Amino acid sequence: MSINNECCCGSKTEKPDQINGYCPVCNNEGISVSKVTVEHLVADDYRNAVDGDQYMICMNEDCDVIYYNLDKEIKFLKAQVRVPIWFKKDADPKYACYCNKVTEDQVIEAVVKHGAKTVKEVNVITGAMRNSNCKEKNPLGVCCHKIIQEAIDKGLTMK
Ligand SMILES: [Zn+2]
Numbered sequence: 001m002s003i004n005n006e007c008c009c010g011s012k013t014e015k016p017d018q019i020n021g022y023c024p025v026c027n028n029e030g031i032s033v034s035k036v037t038v039e040h041l042v043a044d045d046y047r048n049a050v051d052g053d054q055y056m057i058c059m060n061e062d063c064d065v066i067y068y069n070l071d072k073e074i075k076f077l078k079a080q081v082r083v084p085i086w087f088k089k090d091a092d093p094k095y096a097c098y099c100n101k102v103t104e105d106q107v108i109e110a111v112v113k114h115g116a117k118t119v120k121e122v123n124v125i126t127g128a129m130r131n132s133n134c135k136e137k138n139p140l141g142v143c144c145h146k147i148i149q150e151a152i153d154k155g156l157t158m159k
Pocket of ligand 1: 023024025026027028058059060063064065
């Protein structure tokens with residue numbers, strides 16, 4: 001996943017680290033996420049269970065595992081996180097911007113009904129990427145710009 005430099009979270013574009021661990025359940029490759037992100041995304045009941053630093057997120061849409069820490073043998077499942085994870089199957093709603101709770105449907109509507117073509121235009125219409133705090137709100141801890149762009153692309157093909 002490459003991060004566009006037109007980022008909402010300030011100057012630094014944080015690239016997820018190298019793939020270095022496989023999901024303990026589905027055995028697919030995961031992506032590193034920061035512990036801060038995990039702490040903010042798990043439900044209150046599990047916050048104290050976030051131990052260790054090396055967290056990964058399972059990118060397999062069919063797998064119920066969200067975060068895992070191989071050293072500590074900890075894993076957090078779909079039902080243990082606060083928000084639906086957009087790339088997991090049956091995510092509902094499917095957020096494009098987690099900071100402002102803008103859904104993929106809203107982005108598509110901005111494109112199809114209001115003629116938006118760029119992330120900037122979508123943001124004006126939907127209020128996405130305002131007061132961004134992707135590190136604590138986005139499940140990957142990275143900017144939502146790319147997800148919004150993908151939703152725009154989807155919307156453009158529907159026109
Ligand atoms: Zn998995």
